[in-house]
Amino acid sequence: MAEIVLDKVTKRYPDGALAVSEVDIRIADGEFVILVGPSGCGKSTTLNMIAGLEDITEGELRIDGERVNERAPKDRDIAMVFQSYALYPHMSVRENMAFPLRLAKVDKETVRQKVEEAARILDLTQHLDRKPGNLSGGQRQRVAMGRAIVRDPKAFLMDEPLSNLDAKLRVQMRTSVAKLQKRLGTTTVYVTHDQTEAMTLGDRVVVMRGGLVQQIGSPQSLYEQPANLFVAGFIGSPSMNFLPATLADGHLHTPLGDFPLTDRVRRLAETANAPRELIMGLRPEHFEDAGLLDDAEKARGGTFTASVDVLESMGSDKYAYFTVEGETATSAELEELAAESGSTEMTDNGSQVVTRLSAASGARIGSDLTVWFDPDKIHLFDPQDGRTLTYSS
Amino acid sequence: MSEAVDTPRAAVKGASDGKKAERRLAFWLCAPAALVMLAVTGYPIIYSIWLSLQRYDLRFPSQHEFVGLDNYITVLTNSYWWTAFGVTAFITIVSVVIELVLGMALALIMHRTLVARGLIRTVALIPYGIVTVVAAFSWRYAWDANTGYLSQLFDPDGAPLTQRASALTIIIAAEVWKTVPFMALLLMAGLALVPEDLLKAASMDGATAWQRFTKVMLPVMKPAILVALLFRTLDAFRVFDNIFVLTSGAQETGSVSMQTYNNLIKGLNLGIGSTMSVLIFLAVALIAFIFVKVFGAAAPGNSDNGRR
């Protein structure tokens, strides 16, 4: 078990491309840290540098206070689980799990004990003598985990270990990975592109984009206090709604209507020196069907009326999609997020707003609905650089 | 994610010049193979062009001199050469067409048979693997007037290998027998690329079995078919072993390869032999060019996206 420190770690490829830029992360002993971001953000490169599979161009990587930049992977005492599982097809499950121990010249009896112990934990005992080719996806995944845990390494590195599983199994394995990590208490760095996995698994989440760390924090703090547009849009599902807004005289002019800033927001915006043109963000759960609220509550926030485009009834609540007239919010971050989620459903005129309403809402597709929103929950962003203007440290 | 530059040498400590190290390693790995191929084909071809411009007959070594294109004129105005060329072209076209049809049939059989699939695939490989000369002797003795069980199939006093038409037919049959399995294997690889769902969809759309074959399978398999045809055409054009054993080129059944060989070994005329070598090389290059440019055949293994 170990503390892992990345100190201004940078990866530049020989052709000059900058894959990872000055990443600073201090991972405490026993901590479960998630690196998350869209493909190409540098998260896997960062993981490979911790593993020693890629060289560090600049900066320092310390494990337990010791610089390990120059150490070969085998001398770092770190285990890794790969997305493809990377099981050796010519070895049985037992041999696969024993491989790292055999390389470390552990005596046969200990190897047998450790492999069987790991197999018992991962429920693989009856599959020990099969070849990986004859196992299901979930079983292969567990073998890969087993190979990592048998040698009791200083840290686990996991590179999208669940993304080759089907949705149901993925959720199941997510829980077992979390349980296993807590049980073993081993420092773990986990890479994923799936924000749900990041939110549910980690003690702390590192959001990366374009080789830069965007924000590091607990899942809840990332959700509530995103440092910029990218993090705001990336974390949370359905994602935050973004609308263009103009700030004048303490009032916000938005496609949802004009309304005054609440005291809290105004103070933050003033401190942050907010410009006139802004992007406003509001999460789906901060909307409600106005018909379900009493007048006092209604008066505390703003309302808008629009026709329901799509209605998804989840049972516990309803998601209603609207198109609101006016400009759409634009910024480099938002475009990247749209490209990442593959959503090309940019409406021609107006922006889409997703709202989460109570199950009791009488919303119907095609008919108008008046929706209330909570102006105290809005986030404001600078469209130029995407930084948040409502960040309360 | 960008892929790790991960050659055995560059992986661990090869610092920023990992790319250079990779190239250096690649160079040393490829150099021996490239060198051998170049030395045994590149140089001789150039040497061959040089020789083709000289009078050089080993029986009259004193008359060794530069004669420009005289040898080409000699060969190209020679009726034996054109006969051999015609025979080669005839054998090539007829045998490749038959091979394509039979090969496709065999490919479908190997791909779809319900009974003894492994056995069929094994047996079909025997013609491919067997030494051509051995097969040729088998055919020769089969049609030989004295020993052959087939010799009197069509004519009780027949000696089929001594008649030009029947001899050519037998040569083609021997070629076809030997190479249909290879053709079938290449086509079977193409067949495996036709998704089963596509055929199901076609039959849902109302296509008959024949329509499914011609409208769905053949178009999807086209690249594989072209590659197979290209390979086989060039291979058929060099036909030699079968003719050598079956007729020795008698009754005007010799191919251009036979002519070249005879010129070299029997005639010992290096100038004329080289001229023929160059002409055959040009003919083959032309065939390959036509296949690639006109039919758009892709060179196999040429897909550069193989790096994962």
Place this chain on the structure above:
Amino acid sequence: MAVIGTKAPGGLKARWTLIDIIVVVYALVPVLWILSLSFKTKDTLADRNFFPREWTWQNYIDIFNTSEFLRALLNSIGIAVIATVIAVVLGTMAAYAIARLDFPGKRLLVGVSLLIAMFPQVSLVTPLFEMERSLGLFDTWPGLILPYITFALPLAIYTLSAFFREIPWELEKAAKMDGATPAQAFRRVIAPLAAPGVFTTAILVFIFCWNDFLFAISLTSTTASRTVPAALSFFQGSSRFEDPTGTVSAAAVVITIPIILFVLFFQRRIVAGLTSGAVKG
């Protein structure tokens, strides 16, 4: 069955059995005929009967008693094995580079080897004949091994690079993470995975070398390096007036045996090897 149409399962099976029998007959008759000839006695050789009326081992005894055949067999084996080993080693190196490394000239190398694969071998016979005479390689083992390597290399490079692309190279990283040195990662993980491809390629290359006739008769002049296919065409009976049919057949059967064994034991691999390069087109 998409192509053949549907019928009652029983009839379908019978029909496939019939088709399969046709294929088996097609493939085996010429082989069985030469086998049959090799067992015929001298008196019944010309009886035009497909099966021998009298069986004898005499033809085999005869060929194994002539130094001509034994020498040719030795030449065939020696030349094919040496050429195969060298071609596979060089091919493996080049194929590894093509499949795994990024370097300028990769396309050129692939293109050149494709060119050689399609090259008319007869075009090389005349210049090689002259070159080998002046270099003293004519009618020697190296004189045949060199062209065999050259023409086997494209085959080896294609087949191997197709196989190498299939290897999950992430395993190399996994092995390093599991504590292996680069050498251990290669020896314990990559080599066992690459071995089947290398082996298959070796079989294909061997068949190619074993099969060659054109170089074998053009670049040899004595029994010093004449291989069996070439020797067969020079076979005369033990006396001038004797029909060599029986002995030729017996010799032909002998050199067919390794091919049959390869096909029987490694059918799957040979099919995979022959088709691996072609699928990518």
